[in-house]
Amino acid sequence: MSAQREIAIVAFHQSPCQASAGAANEVELIMPELRAVFDQVGLANAQDVDFVCSGSCDYLQGAAFAFVAGVDALGAVPPIRESHVEMDAAWALYEAVLKIRMGHADSALIYGFAKSSPGELPIVLSQQLDPYYLAPLWVDTVSLAALQARLMLDAGLITEGDMAEVVKRSRRNAMTNPLAQLAGETSVADLLAKPHYLSPLRRHDCCPVSDGAAAMIIATVEQAKAWGMPYVRLSGIDHRIESHNLCLRDLTDSVSTRKAAAAAGMNAGAVDVAELYAPFSHQEIILSRALGLGEDTRVNPSGGVLAGNLMMASGLSRIGEVFQRIVAGEAGRGVAHATNGPCLQQNLVAVLEAA
Amino acid sequence: MAQLAAVIGTGQTRYKTRRGDVSIAGLLREAAVNALEDAGLGFEDIDAVVIGKAPDMFEGIVMPECYLADALGANGKPMLRVHTAGSVGGSTALVAASHVQSGTFRRVLTVTFEKQSESNAMWALSTPQPFAVHLNAGAGGYFAPIIREYMRRSGAPYDVGIKVAVKDRLHGARNPLAHLQKPDITLQEVEESMMLWDPIRLLEACPSSDGACAMVIAAEDAVDSSPRPPAWIRGGAMRSEPTMYAGREEVNPRAGRDCAADVYAQAGIRDPRRELDCAEIYVPFSWYEPMWLENLGFAEEGQGWRLTMEGATSMDEGGDIPWNPSGGVLSSNPIGASGMIRFAEAARQVRGDAGAHQVEGARLAMGHAYGGGAQFFAMWIVGADKP
Amino acid sequence: MSEDNNAQAREPVTGMDAPIYLQYQFTAGRAPSRFLHALKQGRLTGQRCPGCSQVYIPPRGSCPACGIATDEEVTLSNKATVQSFTIVYIPIPGNPIKPPYIVANLVPDGANISFIHLLSDCVNEEVHIGQRVEAVWKPAQEWDYKMDNILYYRPLEEPDVPVELIGRLPVEGWEGQA
Incomplete structure (x- = not known):
């Protein structure tokens, strides 16, 4: 197989984590985040990227096809190349990375959103x-x-x-x-x-429940340079799932996280910063140990999701947080983690490196 | 750039109103095992699993892929869940293909399903939202006015939909997996069936089915180890547009036209009617055949119904461009899987694997899916010849 | 285990009831809330896109074509045009309306997009695309934050709107059409 195209993260923005977004609906939560990342790069709207992928969950807002409303935030006239995962938007990023690697896109917008406050999460x-x-x-x-x-x-x-x-x-x-x-x-x-x-x-x-959205723009390294944007290399990304049967798993460990980290190439260098999607305090310890993080790694400098949890966007936000630390020069190399399912059933690991 | 990829195995369940003999996991596993057997592989040969279905509310399970990981041999592997409304079966196939075409994996298993009998899909589609008018008219209530507008514009005779309903059921009678088995269906029977959403009659609408469809997609260097001929992916495209905006063309949506143009360009197709040997197109209401014939460039605008009436899309009338040899969505509709069935059936045709509904000598075929308010589109072209 | 029990154990279990009850505190959204407040006053309003100037009803928060928030409030007419329709014959569980009834895509004068509502007080067979209709409101004391404040639309004695003009009439209707 030929060498894979290098992926650059060029922009990220997320809304404040708040217990309730009040009257704002999903479109109204998404639009400001999209505007922010478009402005960071100098793009007009989703017409200026090659692919769009989002993550959300119908059940959080209690309506089938809730994600369809998200399309109303994109300016998708004329029609765009667009897809959706019923997962955290970190997996939407994964889908977008594949699209770029296969040469069907040079740039992509990823966003995740949820209004969890209407239900009991x-x-x-x-x-x-x-x-x-x-x-x-x-x-x-x-x-x-x-x-x-x-x-x-x-x-x-x-x-x-x-x-x-x-x-x-x-x-x-x-x-x-x-x-x-x-x-x-x-x-x-x-x-x-x-x-x-x-x-x-x-x-x-336990993490709080928060309403909000997050958005990210990625591109090939060539496209990032053409935009004249500072960027961070997404040098690896992988995800793994484990048995749903809790009795078949060693719940004190996270085998799937370790596997994903190895496949994403985390062990090829030092890790300055890590943002882990640990909705419960003990899970941060499980994840840090599974990843073999030591004293040299700053874990969750943002406060992590214990400080605010945008369901369906928190995983993408972890990646965005690491991106921002590296762009700011606070770190040279970092890992970000996302999770889904009961007791860390499914885990994604992304490795980010300074350009 | 994109690596070559091919379908090396397809697997389907039998489609029925209610598959009470299997659990949801059992239903998916049936399709997955069939696909793996077709490919001469086992679960241990699979690198990643991509799963798709329509809204979770159809079965009442939130993100069911978590529970389904065990049944699909996904433990320790990447597993991704796609949801793009009714087009999800097609987009899931394309996302699975991208796992291979990106050079990331060699063999990917992809499965889509719906077990509508476990819940009430009509309810899930019409959950009462406060503040809105409670018309609860279902999907037919949404699409019937658009069909009426097509009839007005094209001046098509009233019985075009009836003809499609008969044609697809006769095709379905050749396919032992099809839900509706109606080898003796007549025009009169369709015309006399109950009017549901004028102009849509009961027999002009799709059934509600339980079922699952699976495929194994492999990289170029993993194709030869499988026993049966591959279906090479010659092009794949997706397009989305908002459900409603001022001036939106609903009868002949631009997203569908653009998506078709994209996939034809990838496959080097200029005249789809002439160059393709057959097509599996998402037609849940009979009138969508003439409408999509135009939208996809098989006919000039306003002329699609003529192809249908001439028998061009019918195997039984020796048509030159059979549409839905498998019987289509009108014969079986496990919603989340319906798009992937179209994609898989296109692959079966070019692999010479379609049994009694095989289009003789088929070498190039199209699979198509759409969803939402006819706003999400996914299409692929597969061929017997390596590109 | 007795033989009877064994036979019973071999019987497949083909279903089990597991009802799901989830409660949600639904909110309408900022833009829809403004629309609903006006509706409670008996006023049908749309919102204009600052980009393409098209007027949306009901406003959902954005102009989907441009992907930007709709802002300016526009009062719309009680008169509307039939863009298309269906006659629903299928009885749907939980639906209080008895079939057959007409569900129509209606564009109120002053708006550029249709919404779905009931068409009643008419001969079903005579309903057609381009037909002029008007809203029949509930008594004012029953008005709430609901589209159901309008009971249904009924036919008007006005000339049909040519198809190319549907969705383009000003709020004055035919009279505002130069």
Whole structure:
């Protein structure tokens, strides 16, 4: 097989994470983010890129074909090359990367969006489980994560103090992130003094639910140069899924994350920064260990999704966060991670490098 | 640039109103195993899995691919889920192909499905939204006015749709997998069937089916190890436009015309009617055959119905450009899979694998899917000859 | 296990009931909210795209053609033109309207796009493309944030609109057409 075309990330923007976007509907959430990335590159609208791909989930807003409204934000007249994944937009990015690699596009717009506030997200996501054996039990995602945390605690792999430490760092890092929903100075002792929510999880061990959208523009390195844009190389991207049967998995580890990282070429160099999609504090520890991240790596300098979680866009946002750190010169090489499914069932790893 | 890729296996289930004998996972696995057997492969030979279906609300499972990973041998592999409304079966095939054409993978399994009997698709399509008028007219209520406008513009006789309904069911009677088996259907029977959404009669509309369709797509260097001839992908294209905007051409949507022009250019086709041997086109309501004949450039605008009435699209009348030899969406409609069935049936034709509905000597065929308010399009051209 | 039990165990299970109840607090969107507020006052409004000047009803937040927010509010006429229609004969579960009934794509005067509503008080067989119709509102005390404030549209005694002019009449209707 011939050498693959190099992919450049050239623009990223996301909305603030807020518990409720109020009256704004999906189109109204998406349009400002698209405008922001078009303006960063100097493009008029989606007509100026070769391909568009989005990620969203109908059930979050409770209407079939909810994503179709997203097309109304694009200026898709005349018609455009466009596709959609019922997944986090990090996977929309993956689809766009394939389109560029195969030579059918030199540039692409990716966006993800959700208005999760109209429903009860953990309950909605309980319907993501095996429809015959699990979904009828209404086991919600928080309870499953609690079960996972319990396994880790009982195996002596973490302490509740370790979990609080993750939260403390997230809140502190988020103080420099104007888009974060939850930020502030706190201590492990304060956090451990809070009551359990779904034992062993406390409320702060769980990410908040946020409404919003995020958008990104990628291109071939040649196109990025032609645009005169500073860019970051997306040197690798891979994703893997594991069994849906939780009893068949070692929930204290993330095999699929490790596999994806290896396939994305993460181990070829040092990692300065990592943004991990860990909706629960103990999952950040699982992911950091699965990736073999050490002291030299800054983990979730944005605060991560514990500070704000734009469902269906948070994975793309992790990649966008790393992009912004590298463009700003704060890091030379970083990894970003996205997840989907109960207890980190499916994971994507992207490796970004300074141009 | 794009690497060569080919379909080396197709697999389908039988289509029925209700497949109570299998779970959702069992339904997909049936199609996947059939495709793998056709390709002479096992799950262990597959590098990535691409799955597609129409809205999750049709079965009531949020992102069902998580639950389906085990049944499709996807554990430890990449698995991607596509959803582009009714065109999803076609776009899923194209996304799967891009996994190979990008040089990223050698063998990809792609599966699409719908198990409509597990929920109520008519309800899912018309969930009451507050503030809107509660007309609950379903998909037919949306498309019937557009068909009426086509009839007005083209001056087509009232019975064109009836003719298509009979033709596709006679084709379907040759296909043992087809849901509706109506070898004795007559024009009169269709004309006398209940009017649902004037001008759409019951027998001019697609059924509601359970079913799944799968394909194995392989890179050039992985084609020869399979026992049967490949269907080479000669072109693939997608187009989208908004559902409604001022001045939108709804009868002959530009997204469809542009998509066709793109895929023909890739395959080097100038005159689709002459150069293609057959086509599997997404026709869920009978009148969409003449409308798409025009939209896809098989006929001049306003003239599509003449091809239909002359029998040009009918195998039984010896037509020169058979449309939907398999019986089409009018004979089987597991929504999320319907587009991929079109793509897979096009591949079967050029592989000489279509049994009683084989178009003799077919070497170049088209697969087509559309969705939403006739706004999302996916098309491919496959050929027996390596490009 | 007895033989009976074995036989029972071999019977396939072909279905199980697992009803799903999910509750949503739906919001209409900023632009639709402005439309609904006017509707509650008995006024049909559209919104004009600042890019292409086309007037949308109901406004959804953007001009889908341009991908930009619609802004300027435009009051529309109660009169409209039939762009196309279907007669629905199929009974749909949960739908209180008894078939046959007419669902029409209607363009109100002053707008450039059709919306779907009921056409009633008419002879079904005489409904045609280009026909002039007008809105029949509920009594004012029943008005809410709903399109159902308009019960249905009914035919008007006015000349038909030629097809090429459907979606292009000014808010004054035929009289504003030079």
